[in-house]
Amino acid sequence: MRRFVVLGHRATTSPEFSLDDLSGATGRLDILLRCINSSFFLSHSIRKDVEIHLILQGPPSPTKTIRFVGSELKYLNPDERSTAALIRSSLSQRAEGEKKTSPGIYMSSRKYSDVISLLAKDSQIYYLKEQGHDVRRLPSFEQDITFVLGDDRDLTPEEEQVLFEYDPIEVSLGPESLHADHCITIVHNELDRRLEKN
Amino acid sequence: MRRFVVLGHRATTSPEFSLDDLSGATGRLDILLRCINSSFFLSHSIRKDVEIHLILQGPPSPTKTIRFVGSELKYLNPDERSTAALIRSSLSQRAEGEKKTSPGIYMSSRKYSDVISLLAKDSQIYYLKEQGHDVRRLPSFEQDITFVLGDDRDLTPEEEQVLFEYDPIEVSLGPESLHADHCITIVHNELDRRLEKN
Known part of the structure; x- marks a missing residue:
């Protein structure tokens, strides 16, 4: 298994962001979105043997860790906007421990060190x-x-x-x-x- | 100089597309947007020795060729949406020959073979x-x-x-x-x- 951990030093932990301004008020969430794309996409398939952990450390409620699991992903598209919508949906849910928020997407409050x-x-x-x-x-x-x-x-x-x-x-x-x-x-x-x- | 030529086989040649659905009704313009990003962006600068030619061959008025010149670019950001806005602005202008539509961005009706x-x-x-x-x-x-x-x-x-x-x-x-x-x-x-x- 290939795993990537990307630290989003000031990436938003609120779902209250606009899909129209992903590189602006999101604490550079756009960078993490592109990391999801490059982690998973092959020309005509998704890499199954890959996982990425995005560590969102920005306001208002750090830390949120969102984990994408290649072998389980169903609704991932290569563009930034639709991936941002998946993250927003994850952030809008409450998690105790680690919670599946969509096929292949998990959210927790795990800190970077954990x-x-x-x-x-x-x-x-x-x-x-x-x-x-x-x-x-x-x-x-x-x-x-x-x-x-x-x-x-x-x-x-x-x-x-x-x-x-x-x-x-x-x-x-x-x-x-x-x-x-x-x-x-x-x-x-x-x-x-x-x-x-x- | 490093140059890239990317064929957008059905990429839209009309500015009438929505920035909210870049991978949908644009003939996969989203792929070309990501090519612009990977052509030019270094961590904290833009590659000056690079040019990319996007050959848009989709409806309604093919071919439009949009050329980005690294040494002249001023308003390029790494996210898909803002780059799409630059393309849309280019496509909304009429070109005789090759026309500068923004610093470092040129549009023409040059065909792929030309x-x-x-x-x-x-x-x-x-x-x-x-x-x-x-x-x-x-x-x-x-x-x-x-x-x-x-x-x-x-x-x-x-x-x-x-x-x-x-x-x-x-x-x-x-x-x-x-x-x-x-x-x-x-x-x-x-x-x-x-x-x-x-």
């Missing part, structure tokens, strides 16, 4: 960071892997500290500093190529 | 195709290159014939069949890495 702690039990953690090891030069990848990345802001020193408790492998993707969704596309391409060789 | 013929004068043509040569194994890239790709549909045999007149190099990006915008992201990553080595 999400990482849970995922680190089953998977090697990779930290996407410009100063990391070149992804193409890593000798191999485990079957179960989790990639952690920020939205348009890097992880804070505190967020990095949480990650460092789990011995993450720091990975870079190339010489340029890229948008989060573009990073996910490149990670997939590298892993697809490795799988093909095996 | 666009390719123009670009082939100055640049090597690459055709993104699943059966092509692996992009990572190509020995080198010229300074001026043009990548041609379809939207969610492959090039028709007639469109391929046009391309084949210019001895394109057929390039594949990996084992999976990918969305057009994801292809552009992977091409950029490969070229960024080559540039870094030089």
Whole structure:
């Protein structure tokens, strides 16, 4: 399973946002929407072996974590607006523990540190960071892997500290500093190529 | 200069579309919008050495070609909706020859074959195709290159014939069949890495 964890440092935790202004008053929720697209979409299908955890840390009621599970998703389309509507619908529901809000979409109040702690039990953690090891030069990848990345802001020193408790492998993707969704596309391409060789 | 040519086989050529339904009644204009995003956006800047030509071939008045020029762009944001508004504004204007409709955005009635013929004068043509040569194994890239790709549909045999007149190099990006915008992201990553080595 390939997992992505994206930190939405100021992404809204209220469903009261307009679908007409997704890059404005949502705390850059638009970045997370594009990460969903690049996590799941193949040309004519959805990647089943993928999960993404969006950690929404903005006002008014942080943290909300929304988890998308590729093998269960039914109503996902590639455009930003319809994906935003799915998130809005999730945020409008009350969750005790983790609640399914739509096929393949789950919401909880899990904090970033809880999400990482849970995922680190089953998977090697990779930290996407410009100063990391070149992804193409890593000798191999485990079957179960989790990639952690920020939205348009890097992880804070505190967020990095949480990650460092789990011995993450720091990975870079190339010489340029890229948008989060573009990073996910490149990670997939590298892993697809490795799988093909095996 | 890196150039991308994306064929919007049924992409609308009318400005009369709703920004609220970009993946519905626009002939999959949403795919082209995401190609604009992946062509230009770096984390905190816009790629200046890039141009994209969107060939809109849908009703009611095909063909319209919209060209975005990285070094001149001013009002481009990463979200789909605001980019769609730029396209809509272009389509609402009448063009004789090629007309600047906004900084860095040009519209014309150039047909696909005219666009390719123009670009082939100055640049090597690459055709993104699943059966092509692996992009990572190509020995080198010229300074001026043009990548041609379809939207969610492959090039028709007639469109391929046009391309084949210019001895394109057929390039594949990996084992999976990918969305057009994801292809552009992977091409950029490969070229960024080559540039870094030089």
